[in-house]
Amino acid sequence: MKADPSGVLTGIHFMDGDHACCEGALAAGSRFAAGYPITPSTEVVERFAARVPTVGGAFIQMEDELAASIALQGGVWAGAKAFTVTSGPGFSLMMEHIGYAAMTETPCVFVDVQRGGPSTGLPTLPAQADMMQAKWGSHGDYEIIALCPNSPQECFDLTIKAFNLAEEYRVPVMFMMDECVGHMTEKVVIPPADEIEVVPRKHTHKSVEDYLPYATNGDLVPEMAHAGDGYNFHVTGLTHDERGYPNMTLPIQDQLVRRLQNKILNAVDRITMTEEEQIDGADVVVVSYGITSRVAQRAIEAARKQGLRVGKLRLITAWPFPEKKIKEIAAKIKAFVVPELNLGQMVREVERAAGGKAKTFAVSHAGGGVHNPEDILKVIVEASR
Amino acid sequence: MTDLNNDLLNIDPANDDPANDDACNDVACNNNEDVVNPVERFLRGDRIPHIWCPGCGIGTTVNSFARALIDSKIDLGSLALVSGIGCTGRVAGYVKLDSFHTTHGRAIPFATGLKLANPKLNVVVYSGDGDLSAIGGNHLIHAARRNIDLKVICVNNLIYAMTGGQTAPTTPDHSTTSTNPYGVFEPSFNLPHLVEAAGAVYVARWTTFHVRQISRSISEAFKKKGFSFIEIISPCPTLYQRRNKMGDGLEAMKYYKEKSKVRNGAPTSEVGMTMTGEIIVGKFVDRERPDYQTMMRAQYAESLGDRYVDQPSIQEEPVCS
Numbered sequence: 145m146k147a148d149p150s151g152v153l154t155g156i157h158f159m160d161g162d163h164a165c166c167e168g169a170l171a172a173g174s175r176f177a178a179g180y181p182i183t184p185s186t187e188v189v190e191r192f193a194a195r196v197p198t199v200g201g202a203f204i205q206m207e208d209e210l211a212a213s214i215a216l217q218g219g220v221w222a223g224a225k226a227f228t229v230t231s232g233p234g235f236s237l238m239m240e241h242i243g244y245a246a247m248t249e250t251p252c253v254f255v256d257v258q259r260g261g262p263s264t265g266l267p268t269l270p271a272q273a274d275m276m277q278a279k280w281g282s283h284g285d286y287e288i289i290a291l292c293p294n295s296p297q298e299c300f301d302l303t304i305k306a307f308n309l310a311e312e313y314r315v316p317v318m319f320m321m322d323e324c325v326g327h328m329t330e331k332v333v334i335p336p337a338d339e340i341e342v343v344p345r346k347h348t349h350k351s352v353e354d355y356l357p358y359a360t361n362g363d364l365v366p367e368m369a370h371a372g373d374g375y376n377f378h379v380t381g382l383t384h385d386e387r388g389y390p391n392m393t394l395p396i397q398d399q400l401v402r403r404l405q406n407k408i409l410n411a412v413d414r415i416t417m418t419e420e421e422q423i424d425g426a427d428v429v430v431v432s433y434g435i436t437s438r439v440a441q442r443a444i445e446a447a448r449k450q451g452l453r454v455g456k457l458r459l460i461t462a463w464p465f466p467e468k469k470i471k472e473i474a475a476k477i478k479a480f481v482v483p484e485l486n487l488g489q490m491v492r493e494v495e496r497a498a499g500g501k502a503k504t505f506a507v508s509h510a511g512g513g514v515h516n517p518e519d520i521l522k523v524i525v526e527a528s529r
Numbered sequence: 530m531t532d533l534n535n536d537l538l539n540i541d542p543a544n545d546d547p548a549n550d551d552a553c554n555d556v557a558c559n560n561n562e563d564v565v566n567p568v569e570r571f572l573r574g575d576r577i578p579h580i581w582c583p584g585c586g587i588g589t590t591v592n593s594f595a596r597a598l599i600d601s602k603i604d605l606g607s608l609a610l611v612s613g614i615g616c617t618g619r620v621a622g623y624v625k626l627d628s629f630h631t632t633h634g635r636a637i638p639f640a641t642g643l644k645l646a647n648p649k650l651n652v653v654v655y656s657g658d659g660d661l662s663a664i665g666g667n668h669l670i671h672a673a674r675r676n677i678d679l680k681v682i683c684v685n686n687l688i689y690a691m692t693g694g695q696t697a698p699t700t701p702d703h704s705t706t707s708t709n710p711y712g713v714f715e716p717s718f719n720l721p722h723l724v725e726a727a728g729a730v731y732v733a734r735w736t737t738f739h740v741r742q743i744s745r746s747i748s749e750a751f752k753k754k755g756f757s758f759i760e761i762i763s764p765c766p767t768l769y770q771r772r773n774k775m776g777d778g779l780e781a782m783k784y785y786k787e788k789s790k791v792r793n794g795a796p797t798s799e800v801g802m803t804m805t806g807e808i809i810v811g812k813f814v815d816r817e818r819p820d821y822q823t824m825m826r827a828q829y830a831e832s833l834g835d836r837y838v839d840q841p842s843i844q845e846e847p848v849c850s
Contacts, residue, residue, distance in 0.1 A: 150838075175840070176646045178638075197829040200838040202645045207671040211638035214631060218611075218642020221629065222650060226642070244632050371609040371627040371643055372650050378573070378622060380630035389576060390622060390630075 168303025175201025243282030271511030426455030584778020586763030634665030
């Protein structure tokens with residue numbers, strides 16, 4: 145379906161990534177957010193708080209991130225499309241409810257504008273060090289989707305995508321921004337509402353008698369009902385059967401947890417978004433995401449000027465990890481170069497997926513700034529030998 | 530009928546309204562086997578037997594809650610119930626309502642999201658003392674401060690029961706728990722005092738001996754707009770009473786009967802509990818204060834004028850009949 149025009153600020157704007165993310169959420173149809181202030185993410189909800197009463201919705205600033213990350217899920221079960229916004233320390237506090245959203249299959253979006261860590265770290269400066277936490281932060285086995293925008297325009301476009309993926313797969317989607325992308329101001333084009341595709345809630349049309357809240361068919365994604373619809377359904381974070389009732393037997397645990405994984409893993413090819421450039425014939429492929437992809441671009445171009453054959457693979461979807469693509473490329477190249485604003489997170493995934501077919505070079509950075517393109521270039525040169 | 534049953538029917542004559550006796554006379558005391566239990570339709574029959582121990586008071590509170598649903602004639606279609614984690618947290622799984630068993634301590638913020646995103650819902654939070662006042666304590670006071678329109682039923686069994694009898698913020702001084710094997714020495718929370726200070730508009734306390742008073746308080750809370758808090762002192766024979774040599778569920782009923790004093794309107798600062806002393810029960814607070822969403826709408830309307838767009842009801846009509 146098309147976006148509700150009331151939330152779409154059609155036009156050409158000069159806007160930072162945080163604000164563009166908020167506009168993306170409104171365009172996607174989100175009318176409820178719960179937040180807790182934390183630098184460098186707060187501008188997203190500040191704008192939402194100002195905008196949402198003019199389009200029919202609510203924002204609440206909760207008492208902490210634990211509250212914000214579960215209040216938004218209450219909003220979802222009441223029928224809203226909802227999100228919360230945070231940065232590293234708050235993201236740590238939200239882990240419990242990322243697990244709850246995964247287990248209860250609550251479609252929602254967690255925006256993490258990454259800053260330097262660990263702990264309070266560098267509140268106003270960038271990092272990309274929450275990438276593993278986004279995937280593995282809550283306990284138990286589950287899959288999430290994570291997207292990495294590299295510009296304010298993508299903060300708008302991909303926030304809509306994040307909401308759409310959340311609805312399609314009934315999964316929490318991590319929107320992995322970073323301080324640079326969040327605070328960078330660039331041109332943002334917001335198209336007319338009728339050019340914005342929005343995925344509606346997968347609401348059941350079954351009768352009360354026929355409705356099983358966690359029964360699925362081929363796509364492994366159950367149909368949803370909302371509080372007040374008359375279904376008298378039950379939702380629990382305990383292991384549950386198709387009725388939604390607690391059932392802690394081994395077969396039910398196995399069936400449920402595998403389904404939660406497989407509904408995402410079976411759809412990796414449909415979920416994965418990458419940007420590729422000159423990979424055919426390349427000796428070295430630079431794998432990057434978020435703000436680092438823009439720094440890497442300069443290093444790639446400098447390397448090409450030196451006559452090196454360098455390809456680019458930008459991960460727009462970080463999770464589920466595009467393992468198959470890395471494997472295919474690994475068979476044809478000498479090495480991957482993986483710059484990221486952490487001491488080595490996604491590079492491990494690249495190395496694992498490459499399976500020894502190509503070498504993997506990390507270009508690590510502890511965060512607080514972006515790479516010097518020279519540093520990436522040096523590693524590209526080394527990897528090309 | 531035992532003496533105790535007679536006692537149960539004749540408690541607090543001073544505080545008892547004969548008009549409210551119907552439910553009990555119709556059913557609990559009726560020997561006609563054809564009569565269907567009137568609370569059965571509120572329960573998920575396919576989830577029985579429940580997990581609660583013999584003598585536990587939580588089932589009693591659910592019975593009183595169901596009777597309040599009958600008495601208050603509240604629209605069940607718009608009613609949602611949210612629990613946290615613990616013995617009382619399992620209530621959500623047994624009631625035939627839209628029901629949410631959330632994470633430990635977070636029933637109130639989840640319920641806040643439900644209520645804010647669809648203001649037409651009536652939202653009940655049904656959870657235990659540890660869940661609501663320890664791990665969820667911050668949410669409890671902030672929801673009361675904001676006066677979110679939630680009906681909070683707090684079953685206080687004075688201990689962490691699900692995990693095996695550890696000290697709760699409500700465990701009375703000098704009692705023994707698995708984590709205070711030499712006796713509890715930290716002061717306990719007086720929950721009515723706490724939530725009144727934080728801003729609740731309706732605060733009552735009963736014990737599971739006061740089955741009809743519980744129903745009445747819940748019905749009254751349904752009529753209030755704002756943060757309502759009903760504390761129900763409830764026995765845990767398995768973990769609290771056994772360890773403290775306080776007998777079984779029946780002994781607890783006798784204790785509640787003998788030591789409960791109805792003091793409606795009592796200053797909440799005076800209703801703190803001790804291990805074996807008096808239990809002050811009654812309706813302590815019933816006041817008016819605009820709720821969060823009323824204040825929100827007024828503020829937006831004042832500041833934004835014509836630009837303010839009220840929240841549409843997400844589901845005007847039920848999807849199914």
